[in-house]
Amino acid sequence: MRCTILIVVLLFIGCAKNKKNVYLQEQQISLAQPRVNVTSTIIDSSVVATANLDMENVDIYYTNDGTKPNQKSLMYNTPLKIKEQGNYKFRAFHPDWKPSAVTKLKLYKKGYRPNKIDWETNITTTYPGIGEATVVNQKKGSLNFRDKQWFGSDSIVKATVNFKEKTYVESMIIGYLVDTKSWIFSPSQVILCFSKTDSITINLEKLKAKDLRELNDIEIRINKTIDSINITVVNTIELPEWHPGKGSKAWLFMDEWIFN
Amino acid sequence: MSRRKFLKQSSCATLGLLTFPVYSSAFSFNDSKDVIVGHNSHKYKVNLNWGNLNPSQTPVNDCHEMVQDSKGRIVLLTNHVKNNVIIYDKSGKLIETWGTEYPGAHGLTLVKENGTDFLLITDYERHQIIKTTIDGKVVFTIDCPLETGKYNSKDEFKPTETTVVANGDIYVADGYGKQHIIHYNDKGELLNVFGGQGKADGQFLNAHGICYDDRDKKNPSLLVSARELNQLKRFDLKGQFIEKIDVPGALICRPVIHKKDLYFAVLRSKNALNPDSGFILIMNENNEVVSCPGATSPSYKNYKLKELYQTIRLFQHPHDVCIDDDENMYVAQWNSGRTYPIKLTRI
Numbered sequence: 001m002r003c004t005i006l007i008v009v010l011l012f013i014g015c016a017k018n019k020k021n022v023y024l025q026e027q028q029i030s031l032a033q034p035r036v037n038v039t040s041t042i043i044d045s046s047v048v049a050t051a052n053l054d055m056e057n058v059d060i061y062y063t064n065d066g067t068k069p070n071q072k073s074l075m076y077n078t079p080l081k082i083k084e085q086g087n088y089k090f091r092a093f094h095p096d097w098k099p100s101a102v103t104k105l106k107l108y109k110k111g112y113r114p115n116k117i118d119w120e121t122n123i124t125t126t127y128p129g130i131g132e133a134t135v136v137n138q139k140k141g142s143l144n145f146r147d148k149q150w151f152g153s154d155s156i157v158k159a160t161v162n163f164k165e166k167t168y169v170e171s172m173i174i175g176y177l178v179d180t181k182s183w184i185f186s187p188s189q190v191i192l193c194f195s196k197t198d199s200i201t202i203n204l205e206k207l208k209a210k211d212l213r214e215l216n217d218i219e220i221r222i223n224k225t226i227d228s229i230n231i232t233v234v235n236t237i238e239l240p241e242w243h244p245g246k247g248s249k250a251w252l253f254m255d256e257w258i259f260n
Numbered sequence: 261m262s263r264r265k266f267l268k269q270s271s272c273a274t275l276g277l278l279t280f281p282v283y284s285s286a287f288s289f290n291d292s293k294d295v296i297v298g299h300n301s302h303k304y305k306v307n308l309n310w311g312n313l314n315p316s317q318t319p320v321n322d323c324h325e326m327v328q329d330s331k332g333r334i335v336l337l338t339n340h341v342k343n344n345v346i347i348y349d350k351s352g353k354l355i356e357t358w359g360t361e362y363p364g365a366h367g368l369t370l371v372k373e374n375g376t377d378f379l380l381i382t383d384y385e386r387h388q389i390i391k392t393t394i395d396g397k398v399v400f401t402i403d404c405p406l407e408t409g410k411y412n413s414k415d416e417f418k419p420t421e422t423t424v425v426a427n428g429d430i431y432v433a434d435g436y437g438k439q440h441i442i443h444y445n446d447k448g449e450l451l452n453v454f455g456g457q458g459k460a461d462g463q464f465l466n467a468h469g470i471c472y473d474d475r476d477k478k479n480p481s482l483l484v485s486a487r488e489l490n491q492l493k494r495f496d497l498k499g500q501f502i503e504k505i506d507v508p509g510a511l512i513c514r515p516v517i518h519k520k521d522l523y524f525a526v527l528r529s530k531n532a533l534n535p536d537s538g539f540i541l542i543m544n545e546n547n548e549v550v551s552c553p554g555a556t557s558p559s560y561k562n563y564k565l566k567e568l569y570q571t572i573r574l575f576q577h578p579h580d581v582c583i584d585d586d587e588n589m590y591v592a593q594w595n596s597g598r599t600y601p602i603k604l605t606r607i
Binding site: 021022023024025026027028029030031032033035053054055056058096097103143 | 292293294295305306307308309310531532533534537556557569570571572573574605
């Protein structure tokens with residue numbers, strides 16, 4: 001008799017299992033990326049960064065060394081006062097949902113501000129930014145290309161940057177936007193000329209990802225004492241095969257030239 | 261493995277159940293749990309498998325809008341011309357399909373006339389509104405209202421939505437066109453035009469959806485979503501502006517009334533890092549947002565709603581919701597990789 005009851009109970013449980021659960025289970029769908037805001041991405045003395053994903057039981061972890069955050073990384077609790085430049089990464093975690101993608105925040109040390117900039121390019125384009133000083137006003141742009149901190153051009157950009165006096169320049173950072181859907185691509189080449197015989201040419205790799213919208217930069221080592229640099233930045237001349245505008249010129253959007 | 265899962269599995273092992281594979285699986289439903297989305301009075305379980313069909317036989321492009329007909333069936337409108345209309349039962353089983361001539365099929369409204377169901381389809385590529393029977397026979401079409409003097413050519417008319425009021429009059433939202441609301445009688449004859457493009461009270465940026473609000477029986481009105489403005493606007497039936505309701509951060513598609521509540525698919529979160537950042541929004545009869553499945557919990561400070569945004573990547577671009585007679589919700593999505601609708605089961 002006991003044996004019969006046991007079999008009936010087990011059969012009942014077995015049948016219950018056969019009714020397939022159709023509902024979404026925990027850890028199947030990801031969280032959205034945390035929203036990260038910062039008072040400035042160029043650090044003079046310090047900046048304050050906040051990270052938020054306004055949802056119950058969410059924890060945000062972050063790193064300041066460029067590695068992908070996990071639940072052993074630093075936990076974000078209150079706004080961060082940051083003095084050091086670097087790559088900060090934030091990621092959200094929750095017991096029911098898969099961890100979010102990473103929100104990146106790159107912070108730059110304030111550079112040496114040029115005294116004067118002589119443009120060889122016509123800067124009165126559709127996207128002139130705030131005018132001649134857009135790329136040296138020590139303000140970075142947002143992901144929105146209509147932001148006035150972006151200077152946009154669909155042809156080669158040339159200018160000479162003059163410092164007040166001879167200065168030891170370790171490196172130059174060119175900040176640019178990639179927004180492939182808006183036809184905005186990375187530069188293809190950068191040439192820094194210090195004299196008729198002294199120059200640095202950097203060729204950038206073509207974009208591999210198709211649907212990309214991000215802030216990016218290139219840092220070029222200089223290590224010279226100079227009072228001026230002639231800078232040429234070449235846009236992507238032809239949009240690639242996969243792009244709806246293939247063969248046409250790409251736009252180049254730059255927000256800042258930082259001289260360290 | 262989480263600590264909780266580990267403890268569950270080890271307790272099963274202690275009982276010897278893991279060595280008895282058939283019956284140990286009976287307990288595996290404990291390994292995970294159904295997740296819940298939404299807030300306060302409106303919470304749901306999520307069924308991503310509802311209505312999934314064989315795409316080689318019954319394909320969809322964008323799933324634009326859905327309604328429940330008088331027989332309780334769920335009617336989906338897609339811009340795939342192999343089968344513009346797909347009719348399901350509430351369990352997600354396919355009943356029938358029809359429609360091959362609506363490349364810009366966008367708005368779908370159920371019209372009940374003396375106990376008979378009809379549909380109003382807006383097609384922004386055909387620049388037309390088409391009234392059909394529930395099985396797809398065309399009753400009449402409405403073309404660009406050139407006689408209003410607001411349009412230079414019929415191509416400027418890109419209607420996105422219709423609504424039908426108590427006396428049978430039809431209002432059309434030209435949401436992808438010149439942002440006018442056009443008022444017709446039940447035969448499709450022009451009566452009035454109002455709205456237009458702009459940010460002023462009576463104007464719209466993307467007048468994407470319209471609905472007839474008769475929750476207050478004495479003062480029936482029209483609700484129009486101004487999607488790019490993140491606002492819902494109320495008008496009287498003559499087109500006079502009454503009020504606007506801010507929904508910061510939410511690009512709301514058409515308003516859908518079910519009983520006393522108002523439901524919206526939200527196409528995107530305004531300031532999201534990812535474009536596919538939609539969610540669902542539910543407002544009570546006092547115009548207060550009470551639940552946002554897939555997004556931040558609605559909260560007010562000094563009577564102002566805090567910016568809403570997507571918190572989980574469950575929805576891509578929700579475009580419409582349909583609430584059935586069991587209070588469950590169906591979510592049709594635009595640009596989501598040709599997925600079929602998602603069903604949310606109210607708990």
